[in-house]
Amino acid sequence: MRFQLNKVFEHQSVLPNECLAALQLKPGGCYVDATFGRGGHTALILGALDDSATVIAFDQDKEAIRYGQQRFEKESRLSLVHDNFSQMSQYLNQHGVYGAVDGILMDIGVSSPQLDDAERGFSFMRDGPLDMRMDQRKAQSAFDYLSNISEKELHHILEVYGEERYARRIAKGIVQSVKDNRLKNSTLSLVEIIEASGAKRDKHKHAATRTFQAIRIAVNREVEVLEQGLYSGLQSLAIGGRLVVLSFHGLEHRIVKAFIREYRQKDGDIVLKQIGKAQGVSWHERKQNPRSRSAFIRVMERVK
Ligand SMILES: C[S@@+](CC[C@H](N)C(=O)[O-])C[C@H]1O[C@@H](n2cnc3c(N)ncnc32)[C@H](O)[C@@H]1O
Known part of the structure; x- marks a missing residue:
């Protein structure tokens, strides 16, 4: 289902199995989806957790949050937060889980609904206002x-x-x-x-x-907020917690790589290790979801 008329837009989650495996979910753990979108990854995470688990999902787009409130209306384990992921550590601190999060997923960039809805102004294929704000409050x-x-x-x-x-x-x-x-x-x-x-x-x-x-x-000040978001996420993790990042173009890949280099220094206050190498998308996934073609997943673990 993807048509302009009644504004039903869908998003296909990228590298779903790889993200789940990388998070190493503990059934009763506390997880953050920093980029809720249409909740595809959130749903998979929730599906692997038990009743005592907590999931907190952020999105700066009010449409994403509105959609999530309907889709997960009966899901008491999930809190949806309409905010920028650069503010993640402040929110988690206020809610008593700062330094205690078991895993965070960041699937950065725009969602298919944002791209496909001409009214959002991201598309050069269909006419719409020259908007491009992910956060409509800006x-x-x-x-x-x-x-x-x-x-x-x-x-x-x-x-x-x-x-x-x-x-x-x-x-x-x-x-x-x-x-x-x-x-x-x-x-x-x-x-x-x-x-x-x-x-x-x-x-x-x-x-x-x-x-x-x-x-x-x-x-959208994407460079600044990505740098802040990565740091905010790493700070919020428990020791042994995982930070899993999907990036989609050269600039994003370079920011994530530079972040990993900076925080794997052994003498810092907060230290991570990279788990495995960056992994791209399979031929099969690319064929079935062309928008995933340039994605890479990078997995980090907080060690100090
Ligand atoms: C690629 S989509 C995520 C799709 C999601 N993983 C799924 O499976 O449905 C990215 C989402 O992150 C949101 N986003 C991007 N940058 C953000 C930021 N700095 N803070 C909060 N949300 C952000 C966008 O509004 C968009 O909804």
């Missing part, structure tokens, strides 16, 4: 962001967050279109401007893919 949409950015800053963002080869010409095209009032509050208006600036397709990628990714990362 003030600045993608349109506001682009309306106030300098060419130099946008060039940098497109290069670093989008790894976009044509960053210079796209930045120039967008900033000029803002000055000329040609950029409308519409995703397809932005696509037109990107194409007119001379950006080209990249192998199988649409010419707008990397620019949309970069703007989405900037609007």
